[in-house]
Amino acid sequence: MIRRTHTCGECRETHAGQTVSLNGWVNRYRDHGNLIFIDLRDRFGMTQLVFDREQKGGSQALLDAADKLRNEDVIAVTGVVRLRASDPNPKLATGKVEVVVTELEVLGKTQNPPFLPDDTAKLPNEELRLKFRYMDLRRPRMQQILALRHKVYQTTRRYFDENGFLEIETPILYKSTPEGAREFIVPSRNVPGHWYALPQSPQLFKQILMVAGCDRYMQICRCFRDEDPRADRQAEFTQVDLEMSFVRREHVMDMMEGYVRRLWKDVAGVDVPPIQKMTYREAMERFGIDRPDTRYGLEIRDISDVAAKMELGFFKEALAKGADRPKFNSKRGVVKAIRVPGGGGAEKLTRKLTDGYNEFVRSFGAGGCAVVKLNAQGMFETGIAKFVEPVKTELTAALGLQPGDTVLFVADAYAVCTKALGELRQKVARDIGVVPKPGAEGGPWNFLIVIDFPMFERDKETNRWVAMHHPFTAPRDDQAEAFVKADVDDEVTIESIVSAGYDIVLNGQEIAGGSIRIHDPAVQGKVFQLLGMTPEQAKEKFSFLLEALSYGAPPHGGIAFGLDRLVMNFAGTENIRDVMAFPKTQIGADLMTGAPGFVTPDQLAEVHLKSTWTPPPASPGGG
C-alpha cells in the first residue's frame, strides 16, 4: 500500500516540486477523457489530483485506471506537487497547488453510495443519515463537530487535572434506585431474579469517593435515562461529572466558572466575563422559568395589586386562591403580565397569534391569556380594554406602558401562572423575532448561575414531596437548622426551605447543575422521611450511603455538565444527534446496528427470563 506522506489538507506552495503520497476518498471526479481531475478528501482537507498522460510519469494505463474511479472510492496516490499559477481554486485551502499523479492504487472500491457526504448539497433525510452513519460522518461538517467534541474532552481533562482532580471510573452496572428517571435494567445471571440498573448519573459513587478521601474527582461519563428524547436530549448521554471535598457552594461555583471560562477560551476563542448569579426566586419572578434566557427582555411583572382593583371575574377568582398563604407560595393566586413594547415587536402580534396564546397557556394549566393593546393615541383596545381603562394610571406605572404596547395577562395560582407566562415569554420572543442568533453564529453567550432553589416541590400526580434537584442535596447553610426542626406536615415551611444547589444556564438552556451534598446522616434521614420513605426503606435503598456518611464524611459538593449540550453550543446546532457519533432515534433505535434486537431463548434462560411479548399477527411487508 502506498502510505501517505502528507494529509489531504496539508500541501501548500512550499511543497511545490516535492513528491508526495496521499490517501483518501474520491470526493469528486471531473473526467475530460485524456485529462482527469480528482478531489481527494480525508478528514484534514481536500487536494486536487491531476491524471495527465502526457506529463512525466503519466501513461495510458494510469489514465485508464483513473477513468474507473468514482465518488467515495478509497485510493492512494503518489505524485508531484505543482503550483496552479494560472487557475488556483480559492474554495480550497490547498487550492494553489495540485498533485500530478504518477502512481495510483485503489484501496477500497465503493458500491454506489446511498448518498454523498456533501455539505453543499441538501442533506438526505435523517433516517438515511443514521442508517449509513459512516457515510454521514464523512462530511467535513460532521468531522468538524467530532473534532470540537474531542477538543472539549481534552480541555476538560487538562483543566481539572491542573486543579487537582482525579479521573476515576465508576460502575455502569449499578443498583436500581427507582426514584427519578426511569432506569434501564440489566438481569443478573449469577443471582437469579436480581437486577442491575444503568446509572442515571454516578451521583452516589462520587459522594462515596469523597468519603473515601479522594478529595477531588472528575469523570467524563455516560449516563442513562429511559425517558423519551427531545431535540436536545437522548436516553444515553454524556456528563462531565465532578465532586470536591471541603467546600462550600461558592468554591464549587468558582471552579465551574473557571472551567466554563477555560472551555470557551480554548474551544471558541471567547472570553467569558464573570458570570452573574441570580436566585431561583428572581428567575421565576422576572422570567417565569429557572433557566432564564436573558438575551431579550419581555420580563414578567406581578400586577396582582392593580388587578385586584379591576372588575374582572377571572382575575378576582384567581386572586382569591390561597390568599392566606405567603407571597411566593405556589398555591397563592396572582395576576402577572408581559409588556410587549410597541416598535419592539408588539406590531407583529396579530390577532391570530394572540388567540393562539390563549390556547398555548392552557396547555400549561392556566385558564387563558388576556390581551390588551395600547394604541398610538394611548387608548386601550381589544380584549379586556374596558376593564383595564379604570386602572389605566396604575397599570401604566406598574408596567411602564407606552403607546403601541401590547400586554399579555395570565391569572392563576403562583406556580401555574409563572410557568405559563415563562413559556409564553419564550414563544412570544420567537414569534416577534427578538431571539438573537446562537453564540456559535456570532450571537451573545449569556451565562447565568441560578442559586437558592427550593429543596422540595410537590409531585403533581401523587402530591408527595419530591426533591427538586436530588435527595442528596443539602439545605443552604443558614436553612439547615430550620429544615431539621420543620414538621413534615408544615407545607408552607417545607416549601420555603432553600437548597445549596446551583445551575449554570446558557442562553436559556441548562448546561450544568449541582449542589453541596448532605454529609450529615441525620439530615439525610430527614430528607428521606420527607420524601415518604420509612427508615427501613431508606436503609434498604441507600444503607451504603448512610453508612458511609457515618464513618467520617467531609463536607462535599459537585456539579455535572451536559457535555453534549456544551458541544451543541460550540457547533451551533440544535440537534443533539449532530454532536453524537452514533445517536439513537425517538424510540431509542440505532438504525445502523439495528439495536434493540432480539436475543435467543437460550440467552434469556441464562439470565432467568421469559419474555411476555408476543409478535403481532403477521402482516406482509412493513415499513
Added chain:
RNA sequence: GGGGCGGUAGCUCAAUUGGUUAGAGUACCGGACUGUCGAUCCGGUGGUUGCGGGUUCGAGUCCCGUCCGCCUCGCCA
C-alpha cells in the same frame, strides 16, 4: 400515553378539483472530450408512490389501520 408534520426512482423533489404511460435534477451505466473545480455534451438503466385494507368506473392524491423518522406535551430525582 397524547398532539403535529413527513414517507413518490439510490438521493433531492414535482405530479391541477381523484383522471392518459408517475416527471425533473442528481447519482449510476455507456459514449465524446487535455485545465476542470457543482466540468460539459450525447444516450441509457432505474418506481409494488412505506405497508395493509376501504371508497370509487378510476387513488400518489380521499378514508381507516399500521410501521418508520422528526418536532412537541406528559416524562427527564
